[in-house]
Amino acid sequence: MVEEPADNPYVRDPDTSFAPVDDLDAATAREQARRLRAAIEYHNYRYYVANDPVIADRTYDALFDRLDDLEAAFDLDDEHSPTRRVGGAPLDELETVEHVAPLLSLQSSGDAAEIREFDRRIREAVGDVTYSAEPKFDGFSVEVVYEDGVFDRAVTRGDGEEGEDVSANLRTVGSVPLRLRDAPDFLAVRGEVYMPRSGFQTLNQRRIERGDDPFANPRNAAAGTVRLLDPSTVADRPLDVFFYDVIETSATITSQREAFDLLRELGFRVNDETTLVEDVEAVLDYRDRLMAAREDLEYEIDGVVAKVDDVGKREQLGSTARHPRWAFAYKFPARTGETTVERIVVQVGRTGKLTPVALLDPVDLQGVTISRATLHNAAQIRDLGVHAGATVRVERAGDVIPEVSEVVADDENDSESFAMPETCPVCDGPVAREGEHHYCTNASCPAQLRRRLQHFCSRDAMDIEGVGEAAADRLVEAGLVESLADLYTLDVDDLAALDGWGERSAANLRDELAASEGADLGSFLYALGIRHVGTERARALAAAFDLSDLKNANAEDLQAVEDVGPEVAEAVTAFFESPANVETVDRLAEAVGPESPADEGGDELDGLTLVFTGSLPGYTRSELSNLLETHGANVTSSVSGATDYLVVGENPGQRKREQADAEDVETLDPAAFEERILSRL
Structure with a gap:
């Protein structure tokens, strides 16, 4: 048992109305710091070990802050001071040390x-x-x-x-x-x-x-x-x-x-x-x-x-x-299958989708420790009757994603039933509802930004090399990118100072950003990460609207575009109804200068409709679609009676080939596609 420091004014009912640090002489500051250290160490013992604190948290904070101020003002460095508990500078590595005596296992x-x-x-x-x-x-x-x-x-x-x-x-x-x-x-x-x-x-x-x-x-x-x-x-x-x-x-x-x-x-x-x-x-x-x-x-x-x-x-x-x-x-035997829901939280994904997640008392399931399970949406929570404190059975859907399959016991407590938030739990931005699904509509939401940034720079989008998952995380964590548009204002010196970066990496990224300027509008729209807008829909929208018209298009205008239904139209209008999104898009457009399909190409393939399955060596799907559509072709995602050709590359899907057989649509292998289609451009 640690004894209480004798005659220390900072132990019981301490007076925290301290005189200004500037009014103290060095000797008084050293003595006050000594007593504060002794008192704070005692309060740490009472709080962490004895679990019986004798002062309020706010009083402890006042004592701690005073000691921190004294040490800084009078250079009272002490490596064992309680103020060192807040952590120091990052370490280069962890050194290896021999033990006093072997630490054996049992x-x-x-x-x-x-x-x-x-x-x-x-x-x-x-x-x-x-x-x-x-x-x-x-x-x-x-x-x-x-x-x-x-x-x-x-x-x-x-x-x-x-x-x-x-x-x-x-x-x-x-x-x-x-x-x-x-x-x-x-x-x-x-x-x-x-x-x-x-x-x-x-x-x-x-x-x-x-x-x-x-x-x-x-x-x-x-x-x-x-x-x-x-x-x-x-x-x-x-x-x-x-x-x-x-x-x-x-x-x-x-x-x-x-x-x-x-x-x-x-x-x-x-x-x-x-x-x-x-x-x-x-x-x-x-x-x-x-x-x-x-x-x-x-x-x-x-x-x-x-x-x-x-x-x-x-x-x-x-x-x-x-x-x-x-x-x-x-x-003990391993926990299996059944566990307790500790709480339900909401995760915000790259597209802004809000997904309820059950945080679980960790449980072993098929040799894997499970500490969370998806609940998909509010409807599933209602149907299952899940709430904090319930005992549930957990299963791995497809042996991959853990899910709550049923509630097996209810503690019948008075906990409130779960409700989806009306604003984003991360950025407090507006939430739009689509059926049973909810979405944060703020594209600069920090929870979305890291993955949006990675998506924006991906090959099928703006094709900016050097911004993978780790780089995107560093840019956001360092505060250099708070919006997608901040990419184009990055300073080389700031980039070079990032952990794991250097002048060469920073210069390479700036070159990649410069090379992305003048990208086609379809790639630009896909890069924005608008919900339900993949590469093909982005190209279709780019062919039907310039950027200014798209920002102001209503649902009826949007549904006039092939493969754009009510759900897609609602997602696009919701995206552009957000002032924060519009500001980001305007800044990006000014930096990139995206070019509409009408600005280039020809009509050599006018009226031709193609569908792709599998990959073609030397091209991405996005590159091929952009090339063909700028010359008048229509590239769609599914085979129908209006399809002229199904282009079959490496590792093709079975479903599209079966549709082509059913609709009597001609198929082209890569060589025939090169000879009969690409040779015309």
Whole structure:
């Protein structure tokens, strides 16, 4: 138990009406900073370890901000200050460090017979024993070392002999003490970094809403976070630590119980479920009790651990090269099929479609951990009766996409039924409804922008090389692109400064952007990412309207274009009804200067209707369609009685060939297409 700092004015009911920093002399500032550090460390212990804070969050924030201001104004640098928990500069790499002592894995099984056999061997070797029974945390193991009571380093388990130095990241975790009072000269402890379930669900919600893939489970989230190279990102994620072993110390410890007592006295966070039991049958009872309670815990466990309590008997038993002979992990069976809906969130896709997603208590399904499932739309939620807290059965549709198939139990709580939002949950932009589907109509919505940017630069759109998924993410995250139109105002120096970029990459992108100017209107319209407007519809719209007329076209005008029905017309009008979209399109048009089909080409293929299936070497479908339509041909997506030719390339689809046979439409292979059609241009 960490004692309260004596005579410290910032512990109980602190006065946060501080004098201006500029009014302090250096000595007064140093003394105030010293007391603030001691108080904040104590408040961290009360909040993260004792779970019993003595001040309000806003008061803590005021103390923290004051310390931060003092350290900055008077250059009071202290690497162990609580202000360092907000993270530092990104690391170049994680260095490898040797452990104080090997961090071994445990023997494990879910079979009761095997832990009974483990107990028989123990008693045969050393006689009667008492076991320390502990939860088996499903997290990420680390070694943390203290010299003279001061945090020195944190190292991942790695291969057991050495691991990666993650000291900068573990400093940001509130439950990791940076200073210990009355500590041994040397102390190495082992802990399990984990992500609380509620924090995991909130983090996944944020990732889903901005268009990122969610983490599969809290363990993956914790492990991935601990090994990040950016401590500031780590500080922003909800990590916590349970400490459960003293690896090495200058103090004398004779049992696991004494180790836990020492950890608690020094201010480490120790799990309250740890206990002593007299025999293996009590371990089995302990395991059954925790398995029944696991859904109510704020952390993930996948079993229990039984350790011989007496350190002397542990030394007699020894270890193999892989695991100690005095400990055993009795694991839970995998969760399968049924789980609990923690909450329902809304994901915004590239086209602006709003999709409800159930965030689940992670469940194993056909060997894969599932933490989310699509709910498709509000109608499916109503039909299934899904809500937060319901127990549901999850299936993998086509063995790929997890779906909620049914509600198998309802906790009958008073949670409100789910309703789709009236505005976009990411950008607060207007939402349009089409049947049971909802769409954000703001093309500059951050959740859509990354994928829209990637789509805009794709080969069938503006054909701008160098803007794949990773590059699009960096441009948006750096704030260089807040609208598609910002692409054409990018500064080479700003681009070159991005992580993973350089002057050559930046110059190449500027060249690619310049080369895209003067693109045909069909490619430009497709690049905008208007819902339901693929390459062929974009060309049809470009042939029927110039850009100015298209922006003002009504549904009736649009439906006069072949293959444009009410749904497509509604999507196009909704897109251009958004002032933000119109502004983006106008800026893009000014930069690109898209050219209408009427501006080039001829009428050599006037009246000819073609359909393609499969790919033709040397051409993209978009390039071929543009070429043919600028010379008068009509390229459609389906075969009908009005089709003159079906062009059959590599890996063709069966359906279009069957339609061609049914309609008696002539087919052309690539060579015949080249001779009879392209040779006329």
